[in-house]
Amino acid sequence: MDTAQQRLNDAFRTRKKAGRIRQQNEANIIRAAEVEFAQNGYKGTSLNAVADRAGLPKSNILYYFKSKFGLYGAVLADILEMWNQAFNDAIVDSDPAEVIYSYIESKIQYSFTHPLASRVFAMEIIQGAPHLEKYLAQDLYNWIEERSQVMQAWIDSGRMKPVAPAHLVFLIWSSTQHYADFGTQVAWCLGREELTEEDFQVATRTLSSVILGGLGLELPERARG
Amino acid sequence: MDTAQQRLNDAFRTRKKAGRIRQQNEANIIRAAEVEFAQNGYKGTSLNAVADRAGLPKSNILYYFKSKFGLYGAVLADILEMWNQAFNDAIVDSDPAEVIYSYIESKIQYSFTHPLASRVFAMEIIQGAPHLEKYLAQDLYNWIEERSQVMQAWIDSGRMKPVAPAHLVFLIWSSTQHYADFGTQVAWCLGREELTEEDFQVATRTLSSVILGGLGLELPERARG
Protein backbone atom coordinates (compact mmCIF):
# COMPACT_ATOMS: atom_id res chain seq x y z
CA MET A 1 0.00 0.00 0.00
CA ASP A 2 1.24 3.44 -0.90
CA THR A 3 0.82 5.68 2.14
CA ALA A 4 1.72 9.32 2.62
CA GLN A 5 4.23 8.27 5.24
CA GLN A 6 5.99 5.90 2.87
CA ARG A 7 6.21 8.54 0.14
CA LEU A 8 7.69 10.96 2.65
CA ASN A 9 10.20 8.40 3.82
CA ASP A 10 11.24 7.57 0.28
CA ALA A 11 11.77 11.24 -0.43
CA PHE A 12 13.71 12.24 2.65
CA ARG A 13 15.25 9.34 4.52
CA THR A 14 18.73 8.40 3.51
CA ARG A 15 18.03 4.71 4.22
CA LYS A 16 21.55 3.58 3.71
CA LYS A 17 22.64 0.22 4.96
CA ALA A 18 21.48 1.31 8.38
CA GLY A 19 24.39 0.23 10.55
CA ARG A 20 23.75 0.23 14.27
CA ILE A 21 25.58 3.51 14.86
CA ARG A 22 23.78 5.28 12.04
CA GLN A 23 20.45 4.00 13.28
CA GLN A 24 21.16 5.19 16.78
CA ASN A 25 22.41 8.59 15.70
CA GLU A 26 19.49 9.18 13.37
CA ALA A 27 17.01 8.31 16.11
CA ASN A 28 18.84 10.58 18.53
CA ILE A 29 18.80 13.48 16.06
CA ILE A 30 15.13 13.00 15.21
CA ARG A 31 14.20 13.02 18.87
CA ALA A 32 16.06 16.29 19.39
CA ALA A 33 14.60 17.78 16.23
CA GLU A 34 11.09 16.90 17.34
CA VAL A 35 11.52 18.97 20.48
CA GLU A 36 12.89 21.96 18.59
CA PHE A 37 10.34 21.86 15.78
CA ALA A 38 7.51 21.57 18.32
CA GLN A 39 8.85 24.56 20.22
CA ASN A 40 9.79 26.85 17.35
CA GLY A 41 8.20 25.66 14.13
CA TYR A 42 10.08 24.84 10.93
CA LYS A 43 11.48 28.26 10.13
CA GLY A 44 12.13 29.06 13.77
CA THR A 45 14.25 25.97 14.34
CA SER A 46 18.00 26.19 13.78
CA LEU A 47 20.24 23.22 13.06
CA ASN A 48 22.51 24.55 15.76
CA ALA A 49 19.81 24.15 18.37
CA VAL A 50 19.08 20.61 17.18
CA ALA A 51 22.79 19.75 17.24
CA ASP A 52 23.24 21.14 20.76
CA ARG A 53 20.25 19.20 22.03
CA ALA A 54 21.48 16.00 20.39
CA GLY A 55 25.01 16.59 21.71
CA LEU A 56 26.58 16.53 18.26
CA PRO A 57 28.30 19.05 16.03
CA LYS A 58 26.08 20.72 13.47
CA SER A 59 27.69 19.17 10.44
CA ASN A 60 26.94 15.74 11.83
CA ILE A 61 23.25 16.55 11.45
CA LEU A 62 23.81 17.44 7.83
CA TYR A 63 25.75 14.29 7.27
CA TYR A 64 22.80 12.08 8.24
CA PHE A 65 20.11 14.31 6.76
CA LYS A 66 21.26 16.18 3.72
CA SER A 67 19.39 19.38 4.55
CA LYS A 68 17.19 21.04 7.16
CA PHE A 69 14.18 20.19 5.04
CA GLY A 70 15.28 16.55 4.87
CA LEU A 71 15.45 16.39 8.65
CA TYR A 72 11.99 17.94 8.93
CA GLY A 73 10.64 15.43 6.43
CA ALA A 74 12.09 12.57 8.48
CA VAL A 75 10.41 13.89 11.63
CA LEU A 76 7.09 14.25 9.83
CA ALA A 77 7.41 10.75 8.36
CA ASP A 78 7.78 9.30 11.85
CA ILE A 79 4.69 11.21 12.95
CA LEU A 80 2.60 10.20 9.95
CA GLU A 81 3.50 6.59 10.58
CA MET A 82 1.81 6.84 13.98
CA TRP A 83 -1.12 8.79 12.58
CA ASN A 84 -1.75 6.15 9.96
CA GLN A 85 -1.61 3.51 12.64
CA ALA A 86 -4.38 5.21 14.60
CA PHE A 87 -6.26 5.62 11.36
CA ASN A 88 -6.20 1.94 10.54
CA ASP A 89 -7.09 0.73 14.01
CA ALA A 90 -10.12 2.97 14.06
CA ILE A 91 -12.66 1.19 11.94
CA VAL A 92 -12.43 -2.57 12.04
CA ASP A 93 -15.58 -3.42 13.91
CA SER A 94 -19.08 -2.39 12.94
CA ASP A 95 -20.65 -1.52 16.26
CA PRO A 96 -20.79 2.31 16.15
CA ALA A 97 -20.41 2.79 19.90
CA GLU A 98 -17.41 0.46 20.09
CA VAL A 99 -15.67 1.93 17.04
CA ILE A 100 -16.11 5.53 18.10
CA TYR A 101 -15.18 4.89 21.71
CA SER A 102 -12.03 3.05 20.68
CA TYR A 103 -11.07 5.86 18.37
CA ILE A 104 -11.51 8.52 21.07
CA GLU A 105 -9.58 6.40 23.53
CA SER A 106 -6.68 5.72 21.18
CA LYS A 107 -6.41 9.35 20.06
CA ILE A 108 -6.28 10.60 23.65
CA GLN A 109 -3.75 7.92 24.49
CA TYR A 110 -1.64 9.17 21.60
CA SER A 111 -1.90 12.73 22.93
CA PHE A 112 -0.58 11.45 26.24
CA THR A 113 2.30 9.38 24.87
CA HIS A 114 3.36 11.58 21.93
CA PRO A 115 2.51 15.20 22.71
CA LEU A 116 5.52 16.57 20.84
CA ALA A 117 4.78 14.68 17.65
CA SER A 118 1.22 15.93 17.79
CA ARG A 119 2.46 19.51 18.20
CA VAL A 120 4.84 19.36 15.27
CA PHE A 121 2.05 18.04 13.09
CA ALA A 122 -0.36 20.69 14.41
CA MET A 123 2.05 23.54 13.69
CA GLU A 124 2.60 22.24 10.17
CA ILE A 125 -1.15 22.21 9.52
CA ILE A 126 -1.78 25.61 11.15
CA GLN A 127 0.89 27.14 8.94
CA GLY A 128 -1.02 25.86 5.93
CA ALA A 129 0.81 22.54 5.64
CA PRO A 130 3.24 23.85 3.01
CA HIS A 131 5.47 20.77 3.34
CA LEU A 132 2.75 18.14 3.59
CA GLU A 133 0.24 19.12 0.96
CA LYS A 134 1.41 16.83 -1.79
CA TYR A 135 1.84 13.92 0.60
CA LEU A 136 -1.40 14.22 2.52
CA ALA A 137 -4.21 16.18 0.85
CA GLN A 138 -5.50 13.39 -1.37
CA ASP A 139 -5.02 10.69 1.28
CA LEU A 140 -7.11 12.61 3.78
CA TYR A 141 -9.90 13.20 1.30
CA ASN A 142 -10.09 9.52 0.45
CA TRP A 143 -9.89 8.41 4.08
CA ILE A 144 -12.70 10.72 5.18
CA GLU A 145 -14.79 9.72 2.19
CA GLU A 146 -14.58 6.02 3.05
CA ARG A 147 -15.34 6.52 6.74
CA SER A 148 -18.17 8.89 5.96
CA GLN A 149 -19.89 6.21 3.92
CA VAL A 150 -19.69 3.79 6.83
CA MET A 151 -21.09 6.36 9.25
CA GLN A 152 -23.81 7.41 6.83
CA ALA A 153 -24.87 3.77 6.65
CA TRP A 154 -25.13 3.68 10.44
CA ILE A 155 -27.30 6.78 10.31
CA ASP A 156 -29.49 5.51 7.48
CA SER A 157 -30.18 2.29 9.35
CA GLY A 158 -31.15 4.26 12.46
CA ARG A 159 -28.23 3.08 14.57
CA MET A 160 -26.92 6.61 15.15
CA LYS A 161 -28.41 10.10 15.32
CA PRO A 162 -28.04 12.01 12.03
CA VAL A 163 -24.97 14.26 11.89
CA ALA A 164 -22.54 15.30 9.17
CA PRO A 165 -20.03 12.40 9.29
CA ALA A 166 -16.96 14.39 8.29
CA HIS A 167 -17.67 17.00 10.96
CA LEU A 168 -18.04 14.27 13.55
CA VAL A 169 -14.52 13.16 12.67
CA PHE A 170 -13.28 16.75 13.02
CA LEU A 171 -14.90 16.87 16.45
CA ILE A 172 -13.07 13.75 17.56
CA TRP A 173 -9.74 14.86 16.10
CA SER A 174 -9.88 18.34 17.60
CA SER A 175 -11.10 17.45 21.07
CA THR A 176 -8.61 14.61 21.55
CA GLN A 177 -5.57 16.33 20.06
CA HIS A 178 -6.31 19.37 22.20
CA TYR A 179 -4.80 17.62 25.22
CA ALA A 180 -1.46 17.36 23.44
CA ASP A 181 -1.38 20.55 21.36
CA PHE A 182 -2.90 22.89 23.95
CA GLY A 183 -1.61 20.94 26.92
CA THR A 184 0.02 24.06 28.33
CA GLN A 185 -3.28 25.94 28.40
CA VAL A 186 -5.17 22.94 29.78
CA ALA A 187 -2.62 22.61 32.57
CA TRP A 188 -3.00 26.31 33.45
CA CYS A 189 -6.76 25.92 33.60
CA LEU A 190 -6.45 22.94 35.93
CA GLY A 191 -3.85 24.69 38.07
CA ARG A 192 -1.08 22.20 37.38
CA GLU A 193 2.48 22.31 36.17
CA GLU A 194 1.92 19.32 33.91
CA LEU A 195 -1.02 17.13 32.99
CA THR A 196 -1.27 13.82 34.83
CA GLU A 197 -2.39 10.43 33.61
CA GLU A 198 -5.58 10.94 35.61
CA ASP A 199 -6.33 14.11 33.65
CA PHE A 200 -6.24 12.05 30.48
CA GLN A 201 -8.59 9.49 32.01
CA VAL A 202 -11.07 12.21 32.94
CA ALA A 203 -10.72 13.55 29.40
CA THR A 204 -11.51 10.14 27.93
CA ARG A 205 -14.57 9.76 30.17
CA THR A 206 -15.84 13.27 29.45
CA LEU A 207 -15.35 13.20 25.69
CA SER A 208 -16.73 9.70 25.19
CA SER A 209 -19.71 10.43 27.41
CA VAL A 210 -20.65 13.66 25.63
CA ILE A 211 -19.92 12.54 22.08
CA LEU A 212 -21.47 9.07 22.28
CA GLY A 213 -24.41 10.51 24.20
CA GLY A 214 -24.86 13.19 21.56
CA LEU A 215 -25.04 10.48 18.93
CA GLY A 216 -27.63 8.50 20.88
CA LEU A 217 -25.17 5.70 21.63
CA GLU A 218 -24.52 3.78 24.85
CA LEU A 219 -21.03 3.65 26.29
CA PRO A 220 -19.42 0.22 25.75
CA GLU A 221 -19.34 -2.08 28.75
CA ARG A 222 -15.64 -1.62 29.48
CA ALA A 223 -15.99 2.16 29.59
CA ARG A 224 -18.53 2.28 32.39
CA GLY A 225 -18.19 2.41 36.17
CA MET B 1 -10.94 45.73 35.45
CA ASP B 2 -7.42 44.46 34.98
CA THR B 3 -7.43 42.04 32.05
CA ALA B 4 -4.57 40.15 30.47
CA GLN B 5 -5.12 42.09 27.29
CA GLN B 6 -4.79 45.42 29.06
CA ARG B 7 -1.60 44.39 30.79
CA LEU B 8 -0.17 43.30 27.44
CA ASN B 9 -1.18 46.57 25.85
CA ASP B 10 0.36 48.61 28.65
CA ALA B 11 3.58 46.69 28.28
CA PHE B 12 4.00 46.80 24.52
CA ARG B 13 1.92 49.44 22.81
CA THR B 14 3.56 52.80 22.37
CA ARG B 15 0.23 54.56 22.82
CA LYS B 16 1.50 57.97 21.94
CA LYS B 17 -0.90 60.73 21.08
CA ALA B 18 -2.28 58.43 18.42
CA GLY B 19 -2.46 60.80 15.46
CA ARG B 20 -4.45 59.61 12.49
CA ILE B 21 -1.39 58.59 10.48
CA ARG B 22 0.14 56.66 13.36
CA GLN B 23 -3.12 54.88 14.03
CA GLN B 24 -3.46 53.88 10.39
CA ASN B 25 0.14 52.72 10.06
CA GLU B 26 0.03 50.72 13.27
CA ALA B 27 -3.15 48.96 12.17
CA ASN B 28 -1.62 48.27 8.77
CA ILE B 29 1.54 46.83 10.32
CA ILE B 30 -0.40 44.68 12.79
CA ARG B 31 -2.51 43.25 9.99
CA ALA B 32 0.60 42.32 8.03
CA ALA B 33 2.30 40.92 11.13
CA GLU B 34 -0.71 38.75 11.91
CA VAL B 35 -0.39 37.04 8.52
CA GLU B 36 3.33 36.44 8.92
CA PHE B 37 3.16 35.24 12.53
CA ALA B 38 0.30 32.88 11.63
CA GLN B 39 2.31 31.47 8.74
CA ASN B 40 5.75 31.20 10.33
CA GLY B 41 5.47 31.53 14.09
CA TYR B 42 7.31 34.05 16.23
CA LYS B 43 10.88 32.96 15.58
CA GLY B 44 10.17 32.18 11.95
CA THR B 45 8.84 35.63 11.16
CA SER B 46 11.24 38.31 9.96
CA LEU B 47 10.61 42.03 10.22
CA ASN B 48 11.59 42.21 6.57
CA ALA B 49 8.68 40.01 5.59
CA VAL B 50 6.29 42.07 7.70
CA ALA B 51 7.62 45.29 6.19
CA ASP B 52 7.30 43.98 2.63
CA ARG B 53 3.74 42.87 3.27
CA ALA B 54 2.83 46.20 4.83
CA GLY B 55 4.53 48.08 1.98
CA LEU B 56 6.85 49.98 4.31
CA PRO B 57 10.61 50.02 4.92
CA LYS B 58 11.76 47.81 7.73
CA SER B 59 12.88 50.57 10.05
CA ASN B 60 9.40 52.04 9.93
CA ILE B 61 8.19 48.92 11.73
CA LEU B 62 10.74 49.47 14.47
CA TYR B 63 9.77 53.09 14.76
CA TYR B 64 6.17 52.22 15.67
CA PHE B 65 6.99 49.11 17.67
CA LYS B 66 10.28 49.32 19.45
CA SER B 67 11.23 45.69 18.84
CA LYS B 68 10.07 42.48 17.17
CA PHE B 69 8.81 41.30 20.53
CA GLY B 70 6.86 44.53 20.97
CA LEU B 71 5.15 43.99 17.64
CA TYR B 72 4.28 40.43 18.60
CA GLY B 73 2.89 41.64 21.90
CA ALA B 74 0.69 44.16 20.08
CA VAL B 75 -0.67 41.43 17.79
CA LEU B 76 -1.38 39.18 20.76
CA ALA B 77 -3.06 42.05 22.64
CA ASP B 78 -5.44 42.56 19.74
CA ILE B 79 -6.24 38.86 19.75
CA LEU B 80 -6.74 38.65 23.50
CA GLU B 81 -9.12 41.58 23.31
CA MET B 82 -11.36 39.51 21.03
CA TRP B 83 -10.94 36.40 23.16
CA ASN B 84 -11.99 38.26 26.27
CA GLN B 85 -14.99 39.57 24.41
CA ALA B 86 -16.14 36.05 23.58
CA PHE B 87 -15.41 35.08 27.17
CA ASN B 88 -17.62 37.75 28.63
CA ASP B 89 -20.52 37.26 26.28
CA ALA B 90 -20.59 33.56 27.07
CA ILE B 91 -22.25 33.35 30.42
CA VAL B 92 -24.87 36.00 31.03
CA ASP B 93 -28.04 33.92 30.96
CA SER B 94 -28.75 30.95 33.14
CA ASP B 95 -30.43 28.55 30.76
CA PRO B 96 -27.72 25.93 30.14
CA ALA B 97 -28.84 25.11 26.58
CA GLU B 98 -28.99 28.75 25.57
CA VAL B 99 -25.65 29.66 27.16
CA ILE B 100 -23.77 26.72 25.68
CA TYR B 101 -25.34 27.06 22.27
CA SER B 102 -24.51 30.76 22.13
CA TYR B 103 -20.95 30.05 23.15
CA ILE B 104 -20.48 27.41 20.45
CA GLU B 105 -22.05 29.69 17.86
CA SER B 106 -19.92 32.71 18.75
CA LYS B 107 -16.69 30.71 18.86
CA ILE B 108 -17.33 29.22 15.41
CA GLN B 109 -18.25 32.65 14.12
CA TYR B 110 -14.94 33.92 15.45
CA SER B 111 -13.12 31.08 13.66
CA PHE B 112 -14.79 32.19 10.45
CA THR B 113 -14.13 35.92 10.80
CA HIS B 114 -10.68 35.81 12.44
CA PRO B 115 -8.89 32.64 11.38
CA LEU B 116 -5.47 34.25 11.38
CA ALA B 117 -5.80 35.64 14.88
CA SER B 118 -6.87 32.22 16.07
CA ARG B 119 -3.84 30.64 14.44
CA VAL B 120 -1.35 33.06 15.95
CA PHE B 121 -2.82 32.39 19.36
CA ALA B 122 -2.81 28.63 18.73
CA MET B 123 0.85 28.60 17.70
CA GLU B 124 1.79 30.58 20.79
CA ILE B 125 0.04 28.05 23.03
CA ILE B 126 1.42 25.01 21.19
CA GLN B 127 4.93 26.35 21.61
CA GLY B 128 4.33 26.46 25.35
CA ALA B 129 3.06 30.05 25.46
CA PRO B 130 6.48 31.45 26.41
CA HIS B 131 5.33 35.02 25.76
CA LEU B 132 1.89 34.79 27.32
CA GLU B 133 2.41 32.88 30.53
CA LYS B 134 2.64 35.82 32.87
CA TYR B 135 -0.27 37.58 31.19
CA LEU B 136 -2.68 34.68 30.91
CA ALA B 137 -2.05 31.69 33.20
CA GLN B 138 -3.74 33.10 36.29
CA ASP B 139 -6.60 34.70 34.33
CA LEU B 140 -7.47 31.39 32.68
CA TYR B 141 -7.45 29.52 35.96
CA ASN B 142 -9.82 32.04 37.54
CA TRP B 143 -12.11 32.16 34.52
CA ILE B 144 -12.46 28.37 34.34
CA GLU B 145 -12.97 28.17 38.09
CA GLU B 146 -15.89 30.62 38.00
CA ARG B 147 -17.58 28.98 35.03
CA SER B 148 -17.06 25.52 36.47
CA GLN B 149 -19.00 26.51 39.57
CA VAL B 150 -21.93 27.67 37.44
CA MET B 151 -21.92 24.45 35.43
CA GLN B 152 -21.55 22.31 38.54
CA ALA B 153 -24.65 24.03 39.92
CA TRP B 154 -26.53 23.12 36.74
CA ILE B 155 -25.45 19.52 37.18
CA ASP B 156 -26.27 19.38 40.89
CA SER B 157 -29.79 20.64 40.24
CA GLY B 158 -30.29 18.00 37.56
CA ARG B 159 -30.48 20.43 34.65
CA MET B 160 -27.52 18.89 32.84
CA LYS B 161 -25.88 15.47 32.64
CA PRO B 162 -22.87 15.13 34.94
CA VAL B 163 -19.54 15.85 33.22
CA ALA B 164 -16.27 17.45 34.30
CA PRO B 165 -17.04 21.14 33.70
CA ALA B 166 -13.52 22.24 32.76
CA HIS B 167 -13.22 19.43 30.23
CA LEU B 168 -16.53 20.46 28.71
CA VAL B 169 -15.04 23.90 28.12
CA PHE B 170 -11.96 22.30 26.54
CA LEU B 171 -14.27 20.35 24.24
CA ILE B 172 -16.02 23.52 23.10
CA TRP B 173 -12.78 25.46 22.66
CA SER B 174 -11.03 22.73 20.70
CA SER B 175 -13.86 21.74 18.40
CA THR B 176 -14.77 25.31 17.45
CA GLN B 177 -11.23 26.64 17.05
CA HIS B 178 -10.41 23.63 14.90
CA TYR B 179 -12.20 25.27 11.95
CA ALA B 180 -9.78 28.19 12.08
CA ASP B 181 -6.54 26.55 13.19
CA PHE B 182 -6.83 23.36 11.12
CA GLY B 183 -8.87 24.98 8.35
CA THR B 184 -6.38 23.77 5.75
CA GLN B 185 -6.83 20.15 6.78
CA VAL B 186 -10.63 20.50 7.03
CA ALA B 187 -10.74 21.98 3.54
CA TRP B 188 -8.69 19.06 2.18
CA CYS B 189 -11.05 16.59 3.79
CA LEU B 190 -14.06 18.33 2.25
CA GLY B 191 -12.35 18.56 -1.14
CA ARG B 192 -12.35 22.36 -1.26
CA GLU B 193 -9.82 25.07 -1.83
CA GLU B 194 -11.24 27.14 1.02
CA LEU B 195 -13.97 26.70 3.59
CA THR B 196 -17.29 28.34 2.78
CA GLU B 197 -19.78 30.06 5.06
CA GLU B 198 -22.03 27.03 4.63
CA ASP B 199 -19.29 24.77 6.01
CA PHE B 200 -19.30 26.87 9.16
CA GLN B 201 -23.08 26.58 9.39
CA VAL B 202 -22.89 22.80 9.14
CA ALA B 203 -20.16 22.89 11.77
CA THR B 204 -22.38 24.90 14.12
CA ARG B 205 -25.29 22.51 13.62
CA THR B 206 -23.15 19.40 14.07
CA LEU B 207 -21.26 20.57 17.14
CA SER B 208 -24.28 22.03 18.92
CA SER B 209 -26.36 18.95 18.16
CA VAL B 210 -23.76 16.49 19.47
CA ILE B 211 -22.58 18.52 22.47
CA LEU B 212 -25.99 19.67 23.69
CA GLY B 213 -27.40 16.21 23.02
CA GLY B 214 -24.56 14.64 24.97
CA LEU B 215 -25.40 16.87 27.92
CA GLY B 216 -29.08 15.93 27.76
CA LEU B 217 -30.10 19.40 26.61
CA GLU B 218 -32.56 20.47 23.90
CA LEU B 219 -31.39 22.78 21.12
CA PRO B 220 -32.75 26.31 21.59
CA GLU B 221 -35.72 27.29 19.42
CA ARG B 222 -33.70 29.47 17.02
CA ALA B 223 -31.22 26.67 16.31
CA ARG B 224 -33.76 24.20 14.96
CA GLY B 225 -35.19 23.59 11.50
Place this chain on the structure above:
DNA sequence: GTCTATAGATCGATAGAC
Protein backbone atom coordinates in the same frame (compact mmCIF):
# COMPACT_ATOMS: atom_id res chain seq x y z
C1' DG C 1 8.45 61.29 10.89
C1' DT C 2 10.70 58.58 7.18
C1' DC C 3 14.22 56.67 4.99
C1' DT C 4 19.35 54.51 3.82
C1' DA C 5 23.23 52.36 5.47
C1' DT C 6 25.28 49.29 8.24
C1' DA C 7 26.78 47.02 12.53
C1' DG C 8 26.90 42.61 14.89
C1' DA C 9 25.01 38.15 15.37
C1' DT C 10 23.31 33.93 13.54
C1' DC C 11 21.55 31.23 9.81
C1' DG C 12 22.02 26.85 6.35
C1' DA C 13 25.33 24.61 3.96
C1' DT C 14 30.03 23.26 2.30
C1' DA C 15 35.14 22.27 2.13
C1' DG C 16 38.57 19.77 3.73
C1' DA C 17 41.67 18.00 7.63
C1' DC C 18 41.86 13.88 10.36
Place this chain on the structure above:
DNA sequence: GTCTATCGATCTATAGAC
Protein backbone atom coordinates in the same frame (compact mmCIF):
# COMPACT_ATOMS: atom_id res chain seq x y z
C1' DG D 1 32.57 8.75 9.64
C1' DT D 2 33.50 12.92 12.46
C1' DC D 3 35.01 17.18 13.28
C1' DT D 4 36.72 22.50 12.57
C1' DA D 5 36.63 26.39 9.86
C1' DT D 6 34.31 29.32 7.08
C1' DC D 7 31.42 31.27 3.24
C1' DG D 8 27.54 33.98 1.81
C1' DA D 9 23.01 35.14 3.06
C1' DT D 10 19.85 36.94 6.31
C1' DC D 11 18.52 38.37 10.80
C1' DT D 12 17.37 42.29 14.57
C1' DA D 13 18.44 46.59 15.77
C1' DT D 14 20.65 51.17 15.58
C1' DA D 15 22.84 55.49 13.74
C1' DG D 16 22.19 59.31 11.35
C1' DA D 17 20.95 61.95 6.90
C1' DC D 18 16.94 64.18 5.15
